[in-house]
Amino acid sequence: MSKAVIRLDPSHKKLLYAGFALLWLSGVLWVAFHYLFPIQGDFGPAPHPLQIWWLRLHGLMAMAALALAGSLAPNHIRLAMNRRKNQRSGLPMLGLTVWLAATGYALYYFPTDDNAAWLPLLHWIAGLALPLMLVLHIRMGRHRPAPASAQKRRASQLHVVATSYNPPPARNQASP
Ligand code: HEM
Ligand code: HEM
Numbered sequence: 001m002s003k004a005v006i007r008l009d010p011s012h013k014k015l016l017y018a019g020f021a022l023l024w025l026s027g028v029l030w031v032a033f034h035y036l037f038p039i040q041g042d043f044g045p046a047p048h049p050l051q052i053w054w055l056r057l058h059g060l061m062a063m064a065a066l067a068l069a070g071s072l073a074p075n076h077i078r079l080a081m082n083r084r085k086n087q088r089s090g091l092p093m094l095g096l097t098v099w100l101a102a103t104g105y106a107l108y109y110f111p112t113d114d115n116a117a118w119l120p121l122l123h124w125i126a127g128l129a130l131p132l133m134l135v136l137h138i139r140m141g142r143h144r145p146a147p148a149s150a151q152k153r154r155a156s157q158l159h160v161v162a163t164s165y166n167p168p169p170a171r172n173q174a175s176p
Helices: 010-036 051-070 073-082 087-109 119-128 130-142 148-158
Strands: 039-041 044-046
Touching: 010 051, 010 119, 010 130, 051 087, 073 087, 087 119, 087 130, 119 130
Parallel strands: none
Antiparallel strands: 039 044
């Protein structure tokens, strides 16, 4: 059996990146087509025919992304939590995923005329920040503090100890 490690193996990492990239892209394409490319229907502006397909792709990728996020729980997240590693960016990363899942759920099951003006914004504006958050998380995770032995060595080099110090006699000191 392979040893449990925080670092992801290459195929797991590729799958995670591909899943999150498609999730993000499908959301961004929905926003772009919704706001930038409405078409003129018989009764005024109507959604572009591709918009529904971006949402269908997005719903599919949302399920896949939650499964992928869950796949991080047994090793990546559990070990990093136990060893207190990279929590400063890991916990916000986890929080953002939970927020997107919760607001996505609300969008699917509670869409009303009253919340149509703000609920989608709570979801997709946070969603736009996902890649930025992930890049930050990975960069902070890769930054390793120097090992304790190297830190000790550096500290001792800075701490200069004078073996003896005989101050010269003061010039204007009166001789006995
Ligand atoms: C949805 C949540 C998360 C995602 C998508 C995620 C994703 C990633 C990815 C892709 C990497 C780069 C891995 C590599 O280069 O092998 C990484 C690194 C890391 N993450 Fe997370 N992570 C998440 C949550 C967390 C949490 C909650 C923690 C800590 C409590 C954490 C701790 C770390 C650490 C310590 C690294 C550096 C691993 C290393 O290079 O040895 N992650 N994360
Ligand atoms: C774990 C992450 C995510 C989950 C679980 C999730 C889930 C969902 C769900 C369930 C819906 C409702 C689908 C429907 O009404 O048929 C939705 C809509 C949407 N999502 Fe996400 N999503 C996530 C991340 C993102 C990201 C990263 C973006 C990027 C911008 C995004 C943008 C959107 C947009 C634009 C909509 C349509 C809003 C509307 O109908 O008014 N989502 N999402």
